[in-house]
Amino acid sequence: MALDDRKSEFTFVGTRPDRPDGLDKVTGRAKFGADMSAPGMLHGAILRSPHAHARIVKIDASKAEAHKDVKAVVTRADFADVPFKPGLEGEFWNVLENVMAGEKALYDGHAVAAVAATSALAARDALKLIEVEYEVLPHVTDVDKAMAPDAPVIREGAADYSVPEGMHPNVVRYHESGHGDVEAGFAEADLVIEDSFVTEATHQGYIEPHACLGALGGDGKGELWCCTQGHWIVQKTCAALLGIETSQLRVTASEIGGGFGGKTTVFIEPVALALSRKANRPVKIVMSRSEVFRATGPTSSASMDIKIGMKKDGTITAAEGIFRLQGGAFPGAPGDMTAMCAFAPYNLTNVRQVGYDVMANRPKQAAYRAPGAPMGAFAVESVLDELCNQLGLDPVDVRLKNAAHEGTKASYGPTYERIGLVETLEAAKAHPHYSAPLKPGQGRGISCGFWFNHGGETSVSLALSEDGSAQVMVGTPDIGGSRASMALMAAEVLGIPYENIRVTVADTASLGYNDVSHGSRVTYASGLATIKAARHAVEKLCERAAAKWGIPVDAVKWEDGCAVPSGPNAGDFDPIPLADITADMGRTGGPISGHFEATPEGAGVSFGTHIVDAEVDPETGKTSITRYTVIQDAGKAIHPTYVEGQYQGGAAQGIGWALNEEYIYGDDGRLQNSIFLDYRIPVASDLPMIDTVIVEVPNPGHPFGVRGVGETGIVPPLAAIANAVSNAAGVRMRQLPMSPPRILAALKDNG
Amino acid sequence: MSKLHVSTTVNGDPVEYLCDPRETLLDCLRDKLNLTGAKEGCGTGDCGACSVTVDGRLVCSCLMLGVEAEGKEIETVEGIADGDVLHPLQKKMIEYAALQCGICTPGILVAAKSLLEKNPNPTEEETRYWLAGNLCRCTGYDKIIRAVMDTAAEMREAS
Numbered sequence: 006m007a008l009d010d011r012k013s014e015f016t017f018v019g020t021r022p023d024r025p026d027g028l029d030k031v032t033g034r035a036k037f038g039a040d041m042s043a044p045g046m047l048h049g050a051i052l053r054s055p056h057a058h059a060r061i062v063k064i065d066a067s068k069a070e071a072h073k074d075v076k077a078v079v080t081r082a083d084f085a086d087v088p089f090k091p092g093l094e095g096e097f098w099n100v101l102e103n104v105m106a107g108e109k110a111l112y113d114g115h116a117v118a119a120v121a122a123t124s125a126l127a128a129r130d131a132l133k134l135i136e137v138e139y140e141v142l143p144h145v146t147d148v149d150k151a152m153a154p155d156a157p158v159i160r161e162g163a164a165d166y167s168v169p170e171g172m173h174p175n176v177v178r179y180h181e182s183g184h185g186d187v188e189a190g191f192a193e194a195d196l197v198i199e200d201s202f203v204t205e206a207t208h209q210g211y212i213e214p215h216a217c218l219g220a221l222g223g224d225g226k227g228e229l230w231c232c233t234q235g236h237w238i239v240q241k242t243c244a245a246l247l248g249i250e251t252s253q254l255r256v257t258a259s260e261i262g263g264g265f266g267g268k269t270t271v272f273i274e275p276v277a278l279a280l281s282r283k284a285n286r287p288v289k290i291v292m293s294r295s296e297v298f299r300a301t302g303p304t305s306s307a308s309m310d311i312k313i314g315m316k317k318d319g320t321i322t323a324a325e326g327i328f329r330l331q332g333g334a335f336p337g338a339p340g341d342m343t344a345m346c347a348f349a350p351y352n353l354t355n356v357r358q359v360g361y362d363v364m365a366n367r368p369k370q371a372a373y374r375a376p377g378a379p380m381g382a383f384a385v386e387s388v389l390d391e392l393c394n395q396l397g398l399d400p401v402d403v404r405l406k407n408a409a410h411e412g413t414k415a416s417y418g419p420t421y422e423r424i425g426l427v428e429t430l431e432a433a434k435a436h437p438h439y440s441a442p443l444k445p446g447q448g449r450g451i452s453c454g455f456w457f458n459h460g461g462e463t464s465v466s467l468a469l470s471e472d473g474s475a476q477v478m479v480g481t482p483d484i485g486g487s488r489a490s491m492a493l494m495a496a497e498v499l500g501i502p503y504e505n506i507r508v509t510v511a512d513t514a515s516l517g518y519n520d521v522s523h524g525s526r527v528t529y530a531s532g533l534a535t536i537k538a539a540r541h542a543v544e545k546l547c548e549r550a551a552a553k554w555g556i557p558v559d560a561v562k563w564e565d566g567c568a569v570p571s572g573p574n575a576g577d578f579d580p581i582p583l584a585d586i587t588a589d590m591g592r593t594g595g596p597i598s599g600h601f602e603a604t605p606e607g608a609g610v611s612f613g614t615h616i617v618d619a620e621v622d623p624e625t626g627k628t629s630i631t632r633y634t635v636i637q638d639a640g641k642a643i644h645p646t647y648v649e650g651q652y653q654g655g656a657a658q659g660i661g662w663a664l665n666e667e668y669i670y671g672d673d674g675r676l677q678n679s680i681f682l683d684y685r686i687p688v689a690s691d692l693p694m695i696d697t698v699i700v701e702v703p704n705p706g707h708p709f710g711v712r713g714v715g716e717t718g719i720v721p722p723l724a725a726i727a728n729a730v731s732n733a734a735g736v737r738m739r740q741l742p743m744s745p746p747r748i749l750a751a752l753k754d755n756g
Numbered sequence: 757m758s759k760l761h762v763s764t765t766v767n768g769d770p771v772e773y774l775c776d777p778r779e780t781l782l783d784c785l786r787d788k789l790n791l792t793g794a795k796e797g798c799g800t801g802d803c804g805a806c807s808v809t810v811d812g813r814l815v816c817s818c819l820m821l822g823v824e825a826e827g828k829e830i831e832t833v834e835g836i837a838d839g840d841v842l843h844p845l846q847k848k849m850i851e852y853a854a855l856q857c858g859i860c861t862p863g864i865l866v867a868a869k870s871l872l873e874k875n876p877n878p879t880e881e882e883t884r885y886w887l888a889g890n891l892c893r894c895t896g897y898d899k900i901i902r903a904v905m906d907t908a909a910e911m912r913e914a915s
Binding site for chain 1: 783791888
């Protein structure tokens, strides 16, 4: 997009109006996934494997099928029958295998059968009537053990061409990138530190469990209501798994009670549709919290080795990282993303990174806010902190000295356009937090973070009403106030008040394909498409005015919500407000709408810097976060309050990941903490206020300069908190979470 | 198992339902009375998304059986506004952008209203501890705490 296409002065953008769905959400009337019902509806429930790894010898569902309350039972056999699209392969096959186990149960919680019954209680009771005979197999849940020569093989032949010969079959993808000569670089360093780090898997922890209501007939036509970050991917995937035509399944996205990447795929939706097809009635499935933990997407766990060389003046001479990510019993752990993001904030002459995608007997990992990036940042930024400590250098100065900027060749290959990392570091240095004195027992930590951001397929329509109001149809579910941002951007272009615009998340039958609400893409991509759709409508408004005045259309410009004669015709006619044009539109050529669809490529990349103060109690090992400041480049904040909210939410999730949250597996391979009591996410009394600084270095790839802000905020916290805790405790913390027992053990080891 | 008849009062309205003895109050509110404002986030009393008051006491409706509501006075998020007039907490939650996805919002509102009825002038720490039973995964609580404390200040001024 040309730079002259960009706007820098705004009327609506940058203001903080109430969100359009606010009233519904404070009165309880907003409809989330589990809030929908249908006439004749049945309730579904899913039987799950109690074993981490087992061959399914036999499933006998005859007793369940014979029960009066049960209307359908499905197993994998009900999905394999796909005459329309035979031979599922690739990711569709993986998703099917995850949605309903085939020959083997691959993790504790893997779905093996499902029932539909006349009530939720009856469905749960009926699961007990299904008899499954298992042959229990050896299992592995740890990433390093899963790569060892004697590890049980999850699935032969899952590795692709990228994996070097001689690796264990559980290593299924391999990534290597970088530039320069790292060995020469290490030789130039005054100090080289090499260290290893481990992080456990965490869950996205959205408060709304997965829920859906599906109806599918023998005619191949279906309706599906579900909580999802992207209903077109649900439509496409369900159609493939059930062997129906994509366009015959209409999917409507409910209000979504959090996703953070975890609702970008399907789990129960194809099961509800399969049950519905068999029972010929609508079927609703709502997961329990325990099912959410056991069977939906946690992050990968990681094991990492980092080596960084530095001169006495703080110049990084070389950096190398090896990142092993365990992503459950399927390919997909973002070892490549971790590797590519790890050193991305820095301008490095010599850098090399290697990523491994490793399978183990755990649930299929799903995206979680900047997937893969936080773990790598934890390892790299911890080593940087240690280098600063040992060389007696200021951690912000060192990062500024090495910071990537416009023209830097990124560690993962391309050359950066305009980016805002230096500006976030300068803001950190100038922030009162950075110079505030610390109390005894407290430590301060700094970290930078990077994320790619994403464009993705996007389609938006805008229609004007006769009274001059506008309706905007977007295809990206609103996971954090995006309808407000879309309305602000449309208001900016049309020149009508924010309140006169209604933004709707359209169903799959009302709009072309839209990629998922992920990759921090919604305000960027749907926003760009909204702006372009509004401009498209403005062109038509100008045409109507030109026809009325009898002047060429290029002699009409759009200003403050009015068509205005310009150029040689300037001042010849009174401006016509939008509502006056739409009032006559039926007689002057018909309805006026705007539309835009594209896969925008200019998402740009995103950087942030976090400052954290932590206090460690040496008696109990408990850590308190006493002060937290997030500084991040938003490009242009459309609705600053919701940008702050993204920063604060990312920091809070990072605090949980750093201090408390982890998947704990027993020796039997079963998840031991599958409820919120045992998997403890931060509560209000755990956290301080989270201060935010919005840096605005405009993204050249967006008409208003927007950069996505959703994900980068979770990249720095793990490292920043680990650095704060390490500095407070006087001992380097190399494993997350830094729970009290681990801190006590580290203090003890340190004498 | 035969169902039991329950007569209770919800948001001032007398209601009746038949429920299985195993069904929770939350199940009954949502599935029998179609009051879907209270949410099930965990089913184990850990997330607070199902918060309601029973005879003025704040409870997780997932931890109480439907049959236990017999003769009680239940208040849910649907009863917080007075007709078309929003409660000050509801207004402040919107104004502060104290919600992102909004799934925890009904529980937060019920719990916060209960706090302010007991303590019209809570400190930040008191507010944080009172709301410690209401999980929010989106906001980091910052804007929620500010919204509740500002509401308290405004209500004190108004009274």
